[in-house]
Amino acid sequence: MEKHAVLYLVVPCYNEEEVLPETARQLLSKMESMLARELISQKSKILFVNDGSRDKTWEIIERLHTENPIYTGVKLSRNKGHQNALLAGLMTAKERADIAISLDADLQDDVNVIDKMVEQYYQGFDVVYGVRSARKTDTFFKKFTAQGFYKLMKAMGVDIVYNHADYRLMSRRAMEGLEEFQEVNLFLRGIVPLIGYASTTVSYERHERFAGESKYPLKKMLSFATDGITSFSIKPIRMITVFGFFIFVVSLIMLVYSLVVHSMGHTVWGWTSTIVSIWAIGGLQLLAIGVVGEYIGKIYLETKNRPKYIIEKVLEE
Numbered sequence: 001m002e003k004h005a006v007l008y009l010v011v012p013c014y015n016e017e018e019v020l021p022e023t024a025r026q027l028l029s030k031m032e033s034m035l036a037r038e039l040i041s042q043k044s045k046i047l048f049v050n051d052g053s054r055d056k057t058w059e060i061i062e063r064l065h066t067e068n069p070i071y072t073g074v075k076l077s078r079n080k081g082h083q084n085a086l087l088a089g090l091m092t093a094k095e096r097a098d099i100a101i102s103l104d105a106d107l108q109d110d111v112n113v114i115d116k117m118v119e120q121y122y123q124g125f126d127v128v129y130g131v132r133s134a135r136k137t138d139t140f141f142k143k144f145t146a147q148g149f150y151k152l153m154k155a156m157g158v159d160i161v162y163n164h165a166d167y168r169l170m171s172r173r174a175m176e177g178l179e180e181f182q183e184v185n186l187f188l189r190g191i192v193p194l195i196g197y198a199s200t201t202v203s204y205e206r207h208e209r210f211a212g213e214s215k216y217p218l219k220k221m222l223s224f225a226t227d228g229i230t231s232f233s234i235k236p237i238r239m240i241t242v243f244g245f246f247i248f249v250v251s252l253i254m255l256v257y258s259l260v261v262h263s264m265g266h267t268v269w270g271w272t273s274t275i276v277s278i279w280a281i282g283g284l285q286l287l288a289i290g291v292v293g294e295y296i297g298k299i300y301l302e303t304k305n306r307p308k309y310i311i312e313k314v315l316e317e
């Protein structure tokens with residue numbers, strides 16, 4: 001494989017004015033050390049994707065760009081969420097770079113493994129997943145929910161890399177593969193393994209958020225997890241079917257039982273069980289409808305084929 005690949009670091013940013021100057025500084029020194037080692041091409045860039053921030057994020061990106069053209073930026077027309085911002089960045093990088101590495105703006109992904117990822121690319125890997133080795137700095141709650149998330153995904157039959165977030169290297173052809181996926185409900189961690197090609201992992205320690213606060217509150221995490229499962233697996237529907245069948249068998253047994261009791265002449269004592277079963281069945285039906293509705297909602301969104309993002313501006317030299 002040819003050396004001196006053009007590398008783009010793709011960094012989605014949503015209201016990150018507090019961390020951005022420091023992130024820019026650290027990424028620059030990383031790029032400079034790789035350039036000095038002639039690991040990457042001089043045309044490499046640090047690409048910030050402004051995901052409709054309401055603070056000074058875009059102004060900072062523009063200022064960085066005028067100070068040093070190694071910094072460049074894409075501005076989305078409004079906030080579209082982390083996954084869409086990432087895709088916008090990768091699709092922009094695909095036109096200009098041989099490889100792209102996506103990482104968070106808050107310096108939680110250890111920038112020191114960037115070299116390792118690039119070296120793995122030169123070894124012939126098209127996708128290199130950054131995998132967290134430790135979560136020492138995460139709160140108990142974050143650790144518990146995040147690991148529960150990976151286990152749940154696996155149990156639901158979604159093929160994802162354990163403890164891998166969106167810190168990864170992708171080659172140009174892997175990004176071209178990604179472009180073929182037309183889905184609107186984006187869950188990149190689930191899609192990337194489906195692209196195929198040779199892949200490997202490098203492990204890193206997850207740091208604490210450098211400044212500012214998480215843009216992923218519990219509500220967003222839950223909707224991310226539901227999206228992840230319902231976009232990739234029909235297991236929930238199967239489970240409902242199996243459960244429904246089981247309940248049906250139980251109700252047959254109950255029928256036989258109640259007929260036997262009736263023939264023996266013990267009647268009116270049925271009120272409790274009747275009420276209980278009405279509630280149970282009602283609840284089950286609602287649950288089942290909800291799950292089906294989740295998928296219909298997805299179909300609805302997919303058929304609309306809406307654009308996932310609109311780029312307002314790209315900084316060019």
Ligand code: UDP
Nearest residue numbers: 012013014051081082085104105214215216
């Ligand atoms: N982010 C984004 N759009 C959003 C929310 C987040 O581009 O709507 C970016 C954010 O700026 C950061 C990355 O996604 O670079 C991860 O977000 P965050 O660090 O808040 O998530 P956490 O690490 O807490 O899961």
Ligand code: MG
Nearest residue numbers: 104106108209
């Ligand atoms: Mg973070």
